[in-house]
Amino acid sequence: MARPSGKQKSTKLVVVCVVLLGFGLIGDYLWASSPHFASSSYISNWVSPNNPQSNVIIPKQEPHLADTKPLKIKVDGVHDRSLSATFADLPAPELKWEKMANAPVPRLDGAAIQIKDLLYVFAGYGTIDFVHSHVDIYNFTGNTWGGRFDMPKEMAHSHLGMVTDGRYIYVVTGQHGPQCRGPTARNFVLDTKTRKWQDLLPLPAPRYAPATQLWRGRLHVMGGSKENRHTPALEHWSIAVKDGKALEKEWRTEIQIPRGGPHRACVVVNDKLLIIGGQEGDFMAKPGSPIFKCSRRNEIVYDEVHMLDDEMKWKPLPPMLKPDSHIEFAWTIVNNSIVIAGGTTEKHPITKKMVLVGEVFQFNLDTSVWNLCLSCASKLVWNQGLVAVLVYSPRQFT
Template identity: 75%
Template sequence: MPTAPVPRLDGFAIQIKNLLYVFSGYGSLDYVHSHVDVYNFTDNTWSGKFDTPKDMANSHLGMASDGRYIYVISGQPGPQCRGPTARTFALDTVTKKWKSLPPLPAPRYAPATQLWRGRLHVIGGSKENRYTPGVDHWSLLVKNGKAVERQWQKEVPIPRGGPHRACVVVDEKLYVIGGQEGDFMAKPGSPIFKCSRRHEVVYEDVYMLDGEMKWKTLTPMPKPNSHIESSWVVLNNSIIIVGGTTEKHPVTKRMILVGEVFQFHLDTLQWSIIGKLPYRIKTTLAGFWNGWLYFTSGQRDRGPNNPQPRKVVGEMWRTKVQL
C-alpha cells in the first residue's frame, strides 16, 4: 500500500473510523517528527498532516481515544535518549485543536494508556532515568477532551512494570500485554544524551484489570514480546498483535525482531499465531478496515536470515483477514 510520507520508529497511531492518525516518532535516532500524518482507509491515501504542540513529546507516548478526542500522555521529547516529560494533551480530531491537561504526577516513558469507564488510565512505563520499570497506575476523569478533575488519582499498581506494552479495553475489561523491564539509557555525560544499551528483559506476561479493580494474570503470549504499544486491533472478540521484539539472542545478545501475527481469543483466553508479516518489525502501527488488517512504519530486520533491527521504514502493508 502507499508508503507513509516519512519513516518513523516509536511513533503511535489511533484509528477513528476510516482514518488512521499516525503520530510523531523518530525519523532516525538523531531526528524526531513533530507532526501527525493521516491515512484514509476508504481511498487508501495519506490525506492529511498537521503539527503537534511544541512542548509535546515526540516518541514513547501513551495514547487513547474516545472516538473524537485523542489523549496524549507523557513520552520522550527530542532525539536520542532524553528523559521523559509529564506533559499531557488532548486533540480534537474534528477541529484539529490541542489542549493541555493536568501533568502526570511524575514523568513516564512509554506507559500503557487507555480510556476505561470514563477515566484515562496510565500504567507502568519507565521512570525518569528511562530504565527503571514503573508500576504506578494513575487515572484522570475526562470528558469531551477536557479533564473533569484537577489532578490524577492513584490506582492499584500493576504487578509488573515497564514500557512498550499493548493496552486494550474490550467488554469493560482492561488488558495489558507484553512489555519489558529496562531500556536504552543516555550515556553518562553525553551532551546529546546519546543512547547506550543496557540489560533488558522482554516478557510475555498478560494482565487483566476487572471491574473490582483487581489485576489477574492471564495466559502468557506464545513468546516474549515488546514494542507493541500501537501494534494491535480488536477483531471478532479477539486482540490481534502485529510484530514486536522478543528476547535477545543468547550468544550475540543482539535484539531480535518478531515477524508473527498473534491472536488472543477473549472467550478462551488462549493465544494462537495466525500469520506472518512480510518481514520482522517492531513498533508497527496497526489498523483494521473492511476486512483488511493494515500496518505501517517501525524498524525492520536486516533480511530473511538476520532478525536484528536495521532500517526505519514508513511502508504500509495490508492482508485480508478471515477469522
Template identity: 65%
Template sequence: MVKHHLTRSNLVLACLTIVGVALTIDFLCASSSMVSTQKHHLLVPIQENYTIKVEKAYETNSGVPERELSATFADLPAPELEWEQMPSAPVPRLDGSAIHIKDLLYVFAGFGTLDYVHSHVDVYNFTDNTWGERLDMPKEMANSHLGMASDGRFIYIVSGQHGPQCRTPPIPVTFVLDTETRKWGNLPPLPAPRYAPATQIWRGRLHVMGGSKENRHTPGTDHWSIAIKNGKALEKEWLTEVPIPRGGPHRACVADSDRLFVIGGQEGDFMPKPGSPIYKCSRRNEVVYADVYMLDAKMKWKKLSPMPKPNSHIESSWVIINNSIIIVGGTTEKHPVNKRMVLVGEVFRFRLDALEWSVIGKLPYRVKTTLVSFWEGRLYFTSGQRDRGPDNPQPKKVLGEMWRAKLNL
C-alpha cells in the same frame, strides 16, 4: 569385654566405608552419562515457561562446538498471509503512535533516525488509500514513547520523550487532539513523567500505568487515572489506583467492556551515555516478557495465559477484530549468544471469550513498533523498524511502508 567392643566398631566402620565407595562410583558413572547426553541435548533457560532447545552440539574442524538454536528465538509456525503493499507514509518512523478513527488513521511523531524526531501527525485515508493531511504537534509535546488512547473523537496523548537519542527526563505534560475541529487542548500533567506507559480509556477514566521512570531504564508500577469527557478532565488531579503487578514500557493496553488488558512489555531500556551532551543512547540490559494482566471491575489484577513468545514494542501494534485482540510484530528476548535484539515476524490472536492465544499469520518481514489498523476486512500495518533479512532477525532499516492483508476470523 573391651576388646570385643572395639572389634565390632571396626566392623561397622568397614561396612560404612564399602557403602561410601559404592555410592561414589555410582555417582561418577551417572555424571559421565549426563555429560555424554548433554553433548546432544541441552536446555538453556531464558525466562519462566520458556527454554531454548539445542538440537545439535558437535565438533567443527576447528574443534569449537556449534549449536543450532530454535524455540523462542526462531519464527513460530504460522499460516502464510497474502500481503499487498500500499502507499508508504510521507516519512519513516520508529517508536511512533497511531489511532484509527472512522476512515482515517492518525500517525504521530516518532524517530526518523536516532538524531532526528518528527513533530507532526500524518493522516491516512482508507476510503481513497492516500496519505494527505498533515497536522503540526504542539512544540512542548513529546516526540516518542507516548501513551495514547481515544474515545472515537478525542485523542489523548500522555507524557513521553521530548527530543532525539535517549533524552531524559521524560515530560509529564498531556495533550488532547479534537479530530473534528483539529484543535489541541490539555489535561493536568501526570504526577510523575513516564516513558511509553500503558494508556487506555476505561469506564470513563483515562488510565496510565507502568512505563519507564525518569532515568529511562527503571520500570515503574504506578497506576493513575483521571475522569474525562468530551476532551476535558472532570477532575483537577490524577487519582492513584492499584499498581500494576509488573512494570515497564512498550506494552499493548486494551479495554474490553469491564476488563482492561495489559499485554507483553519489558523491564529496562536504553539510557543516555553519562556526560553525553546529546544524550547518546547507551545499551542496557532489558528483560522482555510475555506476561498478560487483566484488571476487572473490582479493581483486582489477574495474571492470564502468557503470549506465545515474549513480546515488546507493541503499544500501537494491536487492534480488536471480532472479539479478538490481534497483535502484529514486536521484539522478543535478545539472542542468548550474540545478545542482539531479535524482532518478531508473527501475527498473534488473543480470544477475549476463551482468553487463549494463537499464531494466525506471518508478516512480510520481522518488524517492531508497527502501527496497526483494520478496515473493511483487511489488516493494515505501517512504519517501524524491520529485520536485516530472512536469515537475520536483528533490526536495521526504519520504514514508512504500509501493507495490508485479508483477515477472516
C-alpha cells in the same frame, strides 16, 4: 647404522601430521568455547534461517514455547550451542499481505491511532539524532497520505502514551527530543474534527511509553519507564475525562500494576482492562554526554498478560506464545479476539542484536487461548519502522 627406509619415513610423517592435527582440533575447541569467540565477527551478523548463507542453523519448533526444549544450533558446523525457541519463527502458513502507499517519512517509536478510515501517525524518530514533530494522516479508503499538521512544541516526540474516544486523541507524557533525552509530564488532547490542540493536566511524574487506556470514563496511565529511561515504573494513575477535558483537578492513584516497564499493549474489551507483554529496562543516556547519547542496558522482554476486573484486582491470564514488546500500537479487537501483530522479542543471545517477531497472534476471549492467526485476511498498515501495526476491516477468523 642402517638408514631408515622410505616406508619408515612415510610412517613417521603420518604420525607427525596426526599429532599436529590433534593439537589443532584441541586449540579450535578451546577457542570456540571462549567468550571471545561468542562475540567475534565470525558470527556477528544474524541471518535468517531461510537464507542459505546463514551460519546459524535453526531447526523447526512447536507453536507453544512452554512445551519446547532449548534448540541446538551449529555455529561452525561442529560445535552445538543451546538457543531458546524464542529466537525462531513459530511454524505457520504465511499470510498474504497487500502493499499500501508508503508513509511520507520513516519513523520509529512514534504512535498511531485509527479513527474510522483515518490513521493518525504521530512524531517518532527520523534518525537517532532527529525527531519528527508533526502528524501524518493515512486514508484507508483512498490509500493516500495527506493532511500533515504540527504538534505542540512542548509535546513529546517518542515513547508516547495514546488513546482515543473516537473523536478526541489523548496524548500522554513521553520523551522530548532525540537520542535518550528526558521525559516530559505534559499531556495534550487533539480534537480530530477541528485539528486543534489543548492542554491536559500533567502527570504526577513523567514516564516513557506507559500503558494508556480509557476505561469506565477515566483515562488510565500505567507503568512505563521512570525518569532515567531504564527503571520500570509500577504506578497507576487515572483521571475522569469527557469530550477531551479533565473532569478532576488531580490524578487519582490506582492499584499498582503487577509488573512495570514500557512498550506493552493495553486493551479494554468486555469491560475488562488488560495489559499484555512489554519489557523491563531500556537504553539510557550515557552519563555526562552533552547530547544524551543512548547507551545500551539490559532489557527483559516478557510474555505476561494481566487483567483488571470488577474487584479492581489484577489477575494473570495465559501468557503469549513468546515474549513480545513494542506492541502498544500493534493490536486490534476482531470477533471477540485480540490480535497482535509483530513486535520485538529478547535480543539474540549470541549476536546481541534485536530480534523481530514475525507472527500475528490471536487471543480468543471466549476460550482464553493464544493461537497463531492463520487466516486474518486483513489490511494492515505498518508504521514506526517494523513494530507498530494497525489492523483494518478484518474478516472472519478460521
